[in-house]
Amino acid sequence: MRPPVVLSRGKHSFLVEKFEGKLHTHHGVIELSELKGKSFGDTIKTHIGVEYKIVPFNLSGFFKHFRRGATPVMPKDIGAIIAYTGLSPDSLIFDAGTGSGMLAAYLAYFNKFGEVVTVEIRKEFAKIARRNFKLAGLKNVHQIIGDAVEVADGFKKEFDLVVLDMKDDIAFIPKAKQILKVGGALAVYNPYIEPAREVYEVMSKNEFRELEAFEILRIDLDIKRVGTRTSTGVWHTGYIVIGRKY
Ligand SMILES: C[S@@+](CC[C@H](N)C(=O)[O-])C[C@H]1O[C@@H](n2cnc3c(N)ncnc32)[C@H](O)[C@@H]1O
Structure with missing residues (x-):
């Protein structure tokens, strides 16, 4: 899996263009380096444990x-x-x-x-x-x-x-x-x-x-x-x- 990818939770979604740095979401902060080694369909957690689904960036995005x-x-x-x-x-x-x-x-x-x-x-x-x-x-x-x-x-x-x-x-x-x-x-x-x-x-x-x-x-x-x-x-x-x- 390579960038760009989309992190999605309900109505919220974020486009990630680099697997480095921090992403501030409505549900806490995500360490983007943790995306390395993950696959589409996996989840990633914010610092307070809220899960975002990792999905491909495609036409609908x-x-x-x-x-x-x-x-x-x-x-x-x-x-x-x-x-x-x-x-x-x-x-x-x-x-x-x-x-x-x-x-x-x-x-x-x-x-x-x-x-x-x-x-x-x-x-x-x-x-x-x-x-x-x-x-x-x-x-x-x-x-x-x-x-x-x-x-x-x-x-x-x-x-x-x-x-x-x-x-x-x-x-x-x-x-x-x-x-x-x-x-x-x-x-x-x-x-x-x-x-x-x-x-x-x-x-x-x-x-x-x-x-x-x-x-x-x-x-x-x-x-x-x-x-x-x-x-x-x-x-x-x-x-x-x-x-x-x-
Ligand atoms: C409403 S926008 C187009 C949006 C585009 N169809 C899209 O889906 O993103 C109109 C654009 O036409 C450009 N434009 C205006 N007159 C132009 C011309 N004579 N030649 C080329 N571009 C022009 C404007 O600068 C503007 O960026």
Whole structure:
């Protein structure tokens, strides 16, 4: 067992990147050197004897444990982008902008035999994303620092999927058309309705086909001893527009 690993107890979990030093938990202190020689499924005790389970760091932990720079896309929306664009595992993907690298990391994970090119204009966000990609052990993500609208000019009609989650998404739409293969998909994520509508209209003008615009709502259940009911919080995040180049 090598780092990173996750120490989990109920709702609490900690990502451990080095097996050295002390980890301060809600239930006391853990000596991380004691992790050496342990296996997944084993437990480790805090100084007051509370046990944490040692589990692998995997995809379900990306959202919880990735460092945050810019606001990341949430897994429910990433799932929809993957399913509705029909991502195949040997794709070439263009992701703009990288932000925290959340969307790029999930796409890279499911695109095992392909590559993700991700472009970010701000160096400090690119640095955070680089750490996240390394943490996740992803080797098929290629980071470019620059303006995605300009970077796109360096590519040909080679991408299977373009995903946009950045301010200049409207300016990027004609570029997306240029760099997508025939049959390739463009997915644009936007936190507000008005820009999502504009994206839809501009994609339509640029002759993207099979256009669809939607929102994915996740509604949690509160599961309590007295009974189960719908949580009062509605998890709105943003709007997704998807179209294809034919
Ligand atoms: C909301 S964040 C993206 C979050 C990302 N999709 C994720 O899941 O972690 C938007 C990012 O786009 C970047 N950005 C804005 N305009 C850009 C441009 N023209 N080219 C490249 N990146 C840009 C911003 O700096 C910011 O980091």
